[in-house]
Amino acid sequence: MKTINFDHISANPLLPEVKDAMIGAINRDYHNPSSQHRAGESAAEALEQARIAVAKLIKAAMPKEIVFTSGGTESINHAIKGVALANTEKGRHIVTSNIEHNAVIRSLRRLKSAGFKITSLPVDETGRVNPADVARAITDETILVSIMHSNNETGTIQPLAEIAQITREKKVILHTDAVDSVGVVPIDVTALGVDLLSFASNTFYGPTGVGGLYIRRGTRVFPLIDGGVQENNKRAGSENLIGIIGMGKAAELAERDLATRLAHVKTLKEKFLTELPDFIDEFIINTHVQHSLPNLVSISVKYIEGESVLLMLDDDGFAVSTRSACATGSLRASHVLLSLGLSHADAQGTLVISFGVDNSAADVTALLTSLKDVVTTLRQISPLYKKTAGAN
């Protein structure tokens, strides 16, 4: 049975044109882009073509501001640890939010144990940071503010441009984890006003294991990986050329097709949200109505647990993701969902459904039909459902 992917937040399929570009690159037997002979030069040219395409996608002022990395996680580590190491003379204080991805949380935890001071800001019940809180948190010692562009569990988009105004004024570097935004919604680094922006190729149907860090010219940041002078001395090590060529092609297509893709997933999301009450009752929508990714919905279904739902939907041929503690390997419910004020039981019943170019309206109807059966089955087993029903 073919699985219908409603878990685009975890993995997107490679577009055929991207595959072709990568296979073409493999067959061309590229040399090392850093080598000075002709074979090396043509590799360097391919590398720069990809850089131009990626720079265009996020509207960077110049391609040189893009550093290729092994993906979103490396970019985030580079931004945070690189700024921390390069600015210790100014201070050792960093501001972040309570709903960041683990790449941010654990990078900061590492810095904390090295003597840095971290202020983590709460979010409101819709999952947004209040820019005024950022302004209040910044001290003379603050060297970096790191707030994500969109959240990978709820899809909620942060008021980043407003935060950037504050960091500009206070002369503090601003990094944003835009891994789930770049290629999904229009991103203009100049308009946003960020200094550093992390992204990953797979979000826009490029290969996994490739990504990039936008470093605004003049931003003080050290490399995370030391060695040669690749990537304008910002990231050592021979580049993953095949992957980067794939990302370049994916960026070019994303820029060309962004409006069409956006409209497509938005229609699917609206259909899902509008029709959901016809199929199941007693659920909470965790996604911001206005400020959220067009391709993602997070819902908490009451009285049942997410992993069970995921496994049963999987059996029916649908891939979704869940933020239940069980599925993530930790015993605790998601920090993001608890930050929104959800109870542990509700957080355990959370499903993340993310749409992509390969989904159709019929797929959404099929998912809703299957979801209804799964929820009914699991509620029949659940002791919580009976208790609440009895109490009413």
Next chain:
Amino acid sequence: MYNKTVMDHFRNPRNVGVIEDANGIGEVGNPLCGDMMTIYLKVVDEHIADIKFQTFGCGSAIAVSSMLTEIAVGKSIAAAKKITNKDVATALDGLPKNKLHCSNLGADALHMAIQDYEDRKAGLIRAEPKCKDEHEHTHGDTCYCPYCDIELAENSTFCDACQSNLEEEH
């Protein structure tokens, strides 16, 4: 992730439901730790004549409940008291390590139901459901690193195997 036996018991759970005239009820876990299980017993002549369960939890928690009821039904109270969480996991042909830690509560729930049955017989007031702390201590004999699955000493704050800091998630 799960083997065939576990998936079978998860997808086709046996003995789901409530026994209206149960004479022993046991409840363990709570949504805080991800799983919650209620066992209903109908004991006749010191034997488990009927057993049913309700579970809020992941795939393995549901499979564990189902398998437990199959093992326990028909057994004498004395024999049922000897059923362990390990027996249930073995009957399921094994569970993933991190699930052994968090969802293998079946025998605990059964023992609580038997205790409740014996308390009622002795005219005692029904025991309150176990709280989370109690569950974790009676049950959590082994801890595993949530990142690399290596066995850890209780209350470790750092996993030597994968260099993970566990202060906040362990």
